[in-house]
Amino acid sequence: MPDASPPPARRPRSGPRRDEAARLAVLHAADDLLVELGFGALTVEAIARRAGVAKQTIYRWWPSKGEILLDTLVEDSAKRLPVPVDTPTADAVRGYLRALARFLADDPAGKVLLALLAEAQHDPGTAERLRTRYLAPRREAERALLARAIEAGAFAPAPALGPDALLDALTGPLVYRALTGASVPEDVADALADALLGPAAR
Amino acid sequence: MPDASPPPARRPRSGPRRDEAARLAVLHAADDLLVELGFGALTVEAIARRAGVAKQTIYRWWPSKGEILLDTLVEDSAKRLPVPVDTPTADAVRGYLRALARFLADDPAGKVLLALLAEAQHDPGTAERLRTRYLAPRREAERALLARAIEAGAFAPAPALGPDALLDALTGPLVYRALTGASVPEDVADALADALLGPAAR
Amino acid sequence: MPDASPPPARRPRSGPRRDEAARLAVLHAADDLLVELGFGALTVEAIARRAGVAKQTIYRWWPSKGEILLDTLVEDSAKRLPVPVDTPTADAVRGYLRALARFLADDPAGKVLLALLAEAQHDPGTAERLRTRYLAPRREAERALLARAIEAGAFAPAPALGPDALLDALTGPLVYRALTGASVPEDVADALADALLGPAAR
Amino acid sequence: MPDASPPPARRPRSGPRRDEAARLAVLHAADDLLVELGFGALTVEAIARRAGVAKQTIYRWWPSKGEILLDTLVEDSAKRLPVPVDTPTADAVRGYLRALARFLADDPAGKVLLALLAEAQHDPGTAERLRTRYLAPRREAERALLARAIEAGAFAPAPALGPDALLDALTGPLVYRALTGASVPEDVADALADALLGPAAR
DNA sequence: TATTAATCGAGACGGTACGTCATGTCTTTTA
DNA sequence: TAAAAGACATGACGTACCGTCTCGATTAATA
Numbered sequence: 001m002p003d004a005s006p007p008p009a010r011r012p013r014s015g016p017r018r019d020e021a022a023r024l025a026v027l028h029a030a031d032d033l034l035v036e037l038g039f040g041a042l043t044v045e046a047i048a049r050r051a052g053v054a055k056q057t058i059y060r061w062w063p064s065k066g067e068i069l070l071d072t073l074v075e076d077s078a079k080r081l082p083v084p085v086d087t088p089t090a091d092a093v094r095g096y097l098r099a100l101a102r103f104l105a106d107d108p109a110g111k112v113l114l115a116l117l118a119e120a121q122h123d124p125g126t127a128e129r130l131r132t133r134y135l136a137p138r139r140e141a142e143r144a145l146l147a148r149a150i151e152a153g154a155f156a157p158a159p160a161l162g163p164d165a166l167l168d169a170l171t172g173p174l175v176y177r178a179l180t181g182a183s184v185p186e187d188v189a190d191a192l193a194d195a196l197l198g199p200a201a202r
Numbered sequence: 203m204p205d206a207s208p209p210p211a212r213r214p215r216s217g218p219r220r221d222e223a224a225r226l227a228v229l230h231a232a233d234d235l236l237v238e239l240g241f242g243a244l245t246v247e248a249i250a251r252r253a254g255v256a257k258q259t260i261y262r263w264w265p266s267k268g269e270i271l272l273d274t275l276v277e278d279s280a281k282r283l284p285v286p287v288d289t290p291t292a293d294a295v296r297g298y299l300r301a302l303a304r305f306l307a308d309d310p311a312g313k314v315l316l317a318l319l320a321e322a323q324h325d326p327g328t329a330e331r332l333r334t335r336y337l338a339p340r341r342e343a344e345r346a347l348l349a350r351a352i353e354a355g356a357f358a359p360a361p362a363l364g365p366d367a368l369l370d371a372l373t374g375p376l377v378y379r380a381l382t383g384a385s386v387p388e389d390v391a392d393a394l395a396d397a398l399l400g401p402a403a404r
Numbered sequence: 405m406p407d408a409s410p411p412p413a414r415r416p417r418s419g420p421r422r423d424e425a426a427r428l429a430v431l432h433a434a435d436d437l438l439v440e441l442g443f444g445a446l447t448v449e450a451i452a453r454r455a456g457v458a459k460q461t462i463y464r465w466w467p468s469k470g471e472i473l474l475d476t477l478v479e480d481s482a483k484r485l486p487v488p489v490d491t492p493t494a495d496a497v498r499g500y501l502r503a504l505a506r507f508l509a510d511d512p513a514g515k516v517l518l519a520l521l522a523e524a525q526h527d528p529g530t531a532e533r534l535r536t537r538y539l540a541p542r543r544e545a546e547r548a549l550l551a552r553a554i555e556a557g558a559f560a561p562a563p564a565l566g567p568d569a570l571l572d573a574l575t576g577p578l579v580y581r582a583l584t585g586a587s588v589p590e591d592v593a594d595a596l597a598d599a600l601l602g603p604a605a606r
Numbered sequence: 607m608p609d610a611s612p613p614p615a616r617r618p619r620s621g622p623r624r625d626e627a628a629r630l631a632v633l634h635a636a637d638d639l640l641v642e643l644g645f646g647a648l649t650v651e652a653i654a655r656r657a658g659v660a661k662q663t664i665y666r667w668w669p670s671k672g673e674i675l676l677d678t679l680v681e682d683s684a685k686r687l688p689v690p691v692d693t694p695t696a697d698a699v700r701g702y703l704r705a706l707a708r709f710l711a712d713d714p715a716g717k718v719l720l721a722l723l724a725e726a727q728h729d730p731g732t733a734e735r736l737r738t739r740y741l742a743p744r745r746e747a748e749r750a751l752l753a754r755a756i757e758a759g760a761f762a763p764a765p766a767l768g769p770d771a772l773l774d775a776l777t778g779p780l781v782y783r784a785l786t787g788a789s790v791p792e793d794v795a796d797a798l799a800d801a802l803l804g805p806a807a808r
Numbered sequence: 809t810a811t812t813a814a815t816c817g818a819g820a821c822g823g824t825a826c827g828t829c830a831t832g833t834c835t836t837t838t839a
Numbered sequence: 840t841a842a843a844a845g846a847c848a849t850g851a852c853g854t855a856c857c858g859t860c861t862c863g864a865t866t867a868a869t870a
Contacts, residue, residue, distance in 0.1 A: 013813080013814080013868070013869095014811090014813050014814070014866095014867065014869060015812075015813040015814030015815065015866070015867060015868075016813090016814060016815050016865075016866045016868095017814085017815080017868095018815080019815070019816070038325075038326070039324040040324055040325060043855080043856060044858085045855080045856060046856095052817085053817075054816060054817045054818060055817095055818090055819085055859095056815095056816080056817085056818090056819095056858095057815080057817080059859080060816095114323050115323055115324070117323070117381055117382070118319070118320035118321070118322075118323035118324060120320075120381070120382075120383075121241065121316050121319070121320035121381065122240070122242060122320060123240075123241075123242060124240070127383055131382065131383060135382055158393075158396070158397040160392075160396045160397055161393045161394075164384075165375070165390050165393060165394075168375040168378055168384075169371065169394060171378070172374045172376075172377070172379065173367070173370040173374035174374075175374070175378050175381075176370055176373070176375075176377050176378055177370055177374070179322070179323065179377075179381075180319070180322075180333065181322075182366075188370075190362075191363045191367060192363075192367075194362045195363055195371065195397070196397055196398075215836090215837080215844075215845085216836060216838060216843065216844050217835075217836055217837070217843075217846070218834075218835045218836055218844085218845065218846050218847080219835090220846075221846070221847070224846090224847080245825060245826085246825080247824085247825060247826080248825095254848090255847085255848080256846095256847065256848045256849065256850095257827080257828095257849095258827095258828085258829085258846095258847080258848085258849090259846075259847065259848080261827065261828080262846075417818080417862085417863085418817075418819085418862050418863040419817080419818040419819045419820070419862050419863080420818090420819065420820050420860075420861045420862055421820080421861090422820075423820070426820090426822095442728070442729075442730075443727065443728040443729075444728060444729065447851055447852085448851075448853085449851060449852085450851090452822095457822075458820095459822095459823090459853080460820095460822085460823085460853095460855090461820075461821065461822075463853065463854080464820075464821090518727050519727055519728070521727070521785055521786070522723070522724035522725070522726075522727035524724075524785070524787075525645065525720050525721055525723070525724035525785065526644070526646055526721070527646065528644075531787055535787060564796075564797040564800045564801055565794075565797045565798075565801055569779070572779040572783055572788075573779045573798060573801065576779035576781070577771070577774040577775045577782075578778075579778070579782050579785075580774055580778030580779075580782055581774055581778070583723055583726070583727065583785075584723070584737065584741055585726075585733055585737060592771050592774075594766075595766035595767045595771060596767075596771075596775060598766045599766055599767055599775065599801070600801055623840095623841080624841080625842070628842075649831085650830075650831075650832085651829085651830060651831085658843090659842080660842060660843045660844060660845085661831095661832085661843095661844090661845090662832095662833085662834090662841095662842075662844090662845095663841080663842060665832065665833080666841085666842090
């Protein structure tokens with residue numbers, strides 16, 4: 001009667017845990033390389049070199065370099081481009097759109113978003129993860145913001161567009177301009193709000 | 203008796219001219235590979251293999267694989283997504299936007315456009331050439347169409363948006379939806395036109 | 405009590421060491437290709453293919469394909485064409501010359517020597533390394549053999565030729581015959597010894 | 607009834623004959639490239655470029671670049687290293703050996719001979735043609751010279767070596783020294799003659 | 809306090825694609 | 840019809856990354 005004794009399935013863990021310093025070094029190295037040298041220079045080897053980290057350490061924790069960028073994007077845009085869910089006013093909505101314009105035009109993390117949108121065209125895995133971890137949650141928050149602002153009477157939105165299409169109509173042009181290398185001034189954000197959400201009832 | 207002066211003694215070239223069959227084989231091979239296997243499989247070696255052409259022949263005529271895609275995009279969208287410059291009516295504008303939605307959703311050349319927009323984020327050269335050879339001329343035609351339609355009283359456009367911003371507001375959301383993997387139904391095109399150009403004054 | 409001092413704390417390397425199996429596979433593949441298909445088929449790609457090895461592995465360890473051949477030559481001729489330094493007799497010298505004739509005529513490694521002599525005419529680097537790693541050490545051993553044989557009275561060598569010129573006179577004709585596609589019978593080796601070292605005073 | 611008139615069967619030639627200027631340009635370009643840049647730079651493309659000649663012109667007249675070198679070697683060494691067949695004296699023989707040493711050490715055509723010997727190791731066709739067009743005829747003349755010199759009592763050659771082996775013994779060491787990058791002083795030629803043809807009976 | 813197991817830097821490995829070069833054949837135009 | 844020009848299919852060059860792997864050394868929790 002072997003193995004009857006209790007020492008059960010799990011033996012939780014021993015050994016060192018994940019090295020936070022290495023994690024940050026990789027994230028920063030990826031960010032820096034993207035901004036300094038462009039996406040072409042963003043190879044796993046280059047990140048490992050720059051971060052002073054072994055390649056294996058990267059492959060152990062990230063399934064692809066897209067996922068590294070996604071980590072930086074999620075962390076950075078939570079900090080620097082929050083959706084103002086708690087203040088569903090017209091000003092908050094307009095302010096968010098302006099912040100998005102600035103994010104795309106100036107913030108390094110904006111470049112990361114563009115790079116990930118690009119990479120998503122080439123790799124379905126990246127597309128899926130970008131949607132799941134970034135686009136969908138953010139869209140959810142944006143939708144909530146807008147719904148509560150409309151409910152509060154801040155806007156009289158155009159009737160023809162549903163909530164999602166409306167948000168695409170507000171944010172899509174900003175992203176499109178950034179993707180095509182055009183400038184993304186804050187006025188454009190304002191003008192879009194005026195045209196689509198009703199004349200500045202602020 | 204025109205051209206009486208003697209032909210000016212030029213001796214331009216001898217030797218064989220560019221092989222049109224090879225050019226087309228490359229273009230089609232690139233297109234097919236992109237649609238069938240995705241951008242990841244779109245290597246110069248694979249194009250050459252599929253086209254039955256030597257790599258050197260590709261490098262002789264195209265500076266990068268982006269330029270190959272650009273050639274197919276320019277040729278295909280001249281055929282399948284013409285800007286109706288000669289009929290500046292409300293219907294023509296709405297029809298063009300619907301055609302753009304279909305182009306992005308269904309046409310293989312739509313995939314090429316998305317791939318090039320993506321590649322442009324990674325490579326400044328591709329960005330520049332995409333702008334020069336595709337985006338700028340098309341935008342020029344679109345601008346002309348819209349101007350003449352407004353002049354003819356077909357629309358009463360929103361005041362806050364200039365011509366370029368207006369076109370970004372009309373086409374940007376469609377492209378953005380395609381880039382994020384969302385569907386691009388023709389209704390969205392209609393709704394955008396309604397919202398931004400004034401309620402269907404047709 | 406030697407080595408009382410503590411081992412000097414060196415930490416040479418971690419990670420995987422050089423793969424001996426890969427090294428031998430490359431050496432044998434090069435050898436085989438040269439013998440079976442001739443020098444023209446001896447490309448780095450073909451060696452890699454035949455050895456089941458990545459090209460990069462070859463470039464990691466050998467600066468050129470000449471160096472690969474040199475490795476096989478050094479190892480093979482240490483085994484199959486040793487200089488009999490320990491028995492400085494007339495018989496040993498004559499036997500060595502006969503062995504050289506056989507080596508050039510029949511041994512695959514003889515073909516390697518001829519190929520390297522040829523390659524050395526085309527590439528100064530190969531010339532230098534062939535001299536340093538093969539010709540010079542071998543010549544040194546030959547010189548020692550001959551000197552001790554003469555000292556022991558085994559020969560009364562021709563006066564006009566110094567040691568090096570004498571060895572060139574003995575071995576040069578054999579190599580030259582091999583290079584020009586002539587046969588290299590052992591008699592020629594004997595006849596050279598007779599003519600240059602004095603009539604078989606053994 | 608056509609062609610009844612005398613102009614008989616053969617139609618000798620029409621169109622331009624072989625362009626002698628192009629032939630010489632190719633020969634000189636090959637020679638120059640070999641001396642200036644080494645064998646590695648001696649490609650058909652480079653020869654054509656340097657000679658200002660189309661590649662096809664080279665392929666039309668020479669089966670390989672070895673044949674080009676062979677043409678220059680045959681022409682140059684007929685001029686600069688003639689076998690003194692008409693004066694079968696000891697001095698003539700010794701002079702010829704000294705001239706061979708100088709040819710190998712200093713003459714550009716000597717480099718061509720070494721390059722061809724090398725190329726012959728890699729390519730059987732070159733080997734065959736080198737033998738047929740250069741080595742064999744020259745050896746024939748050398749043999750005749752030596753035979754007549756011996757007949758005239760100029761030498762009492764070593765008995766063990768037949769005529770061919772004797773010539774290999776005289777010339778082989780000189781070529782071998784040149785191939786291994788050693789110097790080829792004229793003394794060596796003299797010493798070989800002394801050792802193999804009997805003590806300077808001049 | 810030893811054992812044990814996971815992490816880490818390093819880097820070798822089999823691959824694939826890169827962009828360049830030379831090969832030898834061919835086609836077009838000029839002389 | 841020879842020659843210059845040069846496009847073409849082929850295939851090797853040497854380099855860069857890919858993602859996997861193995862090596863020792865290090866570092867925690869477990870026993």
